[in-house]
Amino acid sequence: MDEFDWIARYLKPIAPSPEAMGLSNDVGKLLSHSGSVRIATMDTLAAGTHFLKTDPLDLVGRKLVRVNVSDIISKGGLPEQVLLSIALPDGFSEQEFETLCHGIGGELQQRGISLIGGDTIRFSGPLTLTMMMTGRCELKGPTHRNGAKPGDVLIVTGVVGAGYLGLQVARTGNTGVYLDHYRCPEITEEQWAGVISDFATSSLDISDGLLADASHLADASRLAFSIDLDQVPWAAEPSDLEEMLALATGGDDYQALFTVSADRFEKFETLASERGLFFQQVGSVSEGSGVKIHRSGVAIPLPSVKGYTH
Ligand SMILES: Nc1ncnc2c1ncn2[C@@H]1O[C@H](COP(=O)(O)OP(=O)(O)O)[C@@H](O)[C@H]1O
Numbered sequence: 338m339d340e341f342d343w344i345a346r347y348l349k350p351i352a353p354s355p356e357a358m359g360l361s362n363d364v365g366k367l368l369s370h371s372g373s374v375r376i377a378t379m380d381t382l383a384a385g386t387h388f389l390k391t392d393p394l395d396l397v398g399r400k401l402v403r404v405n406v407s408d409i410i411s412k413g414g415l416p417e418q419v420l421l422s423i424a425l426p427d428g429f430s431e432q433e434f435e436t437l438c439h440g441i442g443g444e445l446q447q448r449g450i451s452l453i454g455g456d457t458i459r460f461s462g463p464l465t466l467t468m469m470m471t472g473r474c475e476l477k478g479p480t481h482r483n484g485a486k487p488g489d490v491l492i493v494t495g496v497v498g499a500g501y502l503g504l505q506v507a508r509t510g511n512t513g514v515y516l517d518h519y520r521c522p523e524i525t526e527e528q529w530a531g532v533i534s535d536f537a538t539s540s541l542d543i544s545d546g547l548l549a550d551a552s553h554l555a556d557a558s559r560l561a562f563s564i565d566l567d568q569v570p571w572a573a574e575p576s577d578l579e580e581m582l583a584l585a586t587g588g589d590d591y592q593a594l595f596t597v598s599a600d601r602f603e604k605f606e607t608l609a610s611e612r613g614l615f616f617q618q619v620g621s622v623s624e625g626s627g628v629k630i631h632r633s634g635v636a637i638p639l640p641s642v643k644g645y646t647h
């Protein structure tokens with residue numbers, strides 16, 4: 338069985354959109370719209386770096402889609418189409434390929450996203466998956482990292498630390514809800530896209546860690562971001578400060594982090610609660626630089642490592 342058979346058997350069925358042209362025309366068609374701006378992102382997941390070799394392959398496939406969707410939604414966009422690169426390790430079986438494609442295809446279908454092409458190779462390295470995802474957003478374009486203003490409030494859309502806890506669980510061979518999040522993260526709900534587009538003055542998704550990603554916004558906006566650790570919706574109540582900081586720096590959260598101006602906050606809050614969207618105010622923006630953390634007004638020294646770096 339060669340790569341063309343596998344593409345025909347497992348990828349064509351998960352690429353039913355007309356723009357994919359049956360994965361038989363070397364190229365796929367990108368959608369074009371008037372009245373919106375098209376955006377694109379790309380994320381790679383490599384075995385050993387982003388997931389464990391023992392993780393179920395259908396969940397790896399779903400995670401690949403979700404980490405890309407997270408990027409699009411956190412910038413105020415809605416996902417549309419994908420290109421997919423699959424680099425298979427030697428010995429990867431047809432059954433494994435089928436399971437992987439089943440996960441990718443299921444997640445794409447549930448979210449109404451179309452696979453339109455890609456590339457498949459075999460090599461001597463670990464399973465490496467790269468997905469390029471397009472999306473569309475309002476004419477003003479995606480939200481930026483640098484738009485925060487003094488007085489803005491800092492918002493997170495979901496719990497922080499579940500991915501970190503899941504990785505610890507996975508390493509000890511246990512199971513549970515955190516493991517599920519590590520393998521296939523609960524990401525920011527799609528309904529947030531419109532709210533972020535309307536209200537966020539700066540935004541991104543938390544992949545490297547709450548403190549690292551907050552500092553990306555702070556640095557780009559050239560302002561100080563102050564986070565009250567007691568306001569953060571932790572995935573599990575930390576037993577001490579050390580564990581709290583581990584949750585704040587572990588990454589793999591895939592929740593949106595953004596700023597909203599104080600005078601629009603009430604309107605924002607009403608809209609989010611009308612739509613049943615969970616969020617938490619975790620801090621605020623002021624003149625100055627970098628991320629500062631505190632608990633009930635008492636400053637806490639920043640840990641030396643604020644998040645994941647490759
Ligand atoms: N991982 C993949 N996901 C989606 N489509 C793919 C993937 N790999 C290959 N394809 C599609 O299958 C067709 C044949 O691909 P391929 O044999 O890699 O072409 P080439 O020889 O030009 O690299 C192309 O339309 C390509 O977009």
Ligand SMILES: Cc1ncc(C[n+]2csc(CCOP(=O)(O)OP(=O)(O)O)c2C)c(N)n1
Pocket residue numbers: 380381385386387388389404504544545546587588589645
């Ligand atoms: C086996 C394993 N070790 C460590 C981690 C933790 N980890 C790896 S990459 C990463 C950050 C996010 O990955 P990156 O490729 O930087 O994503 P992006 O910021 O581009 O979305 C984290 C927290 C993991 N997910 N799996």
Ligand SMILES: [Mg+2]
Pocket residue numbers: none
């Ligand atoms: Mg990156």
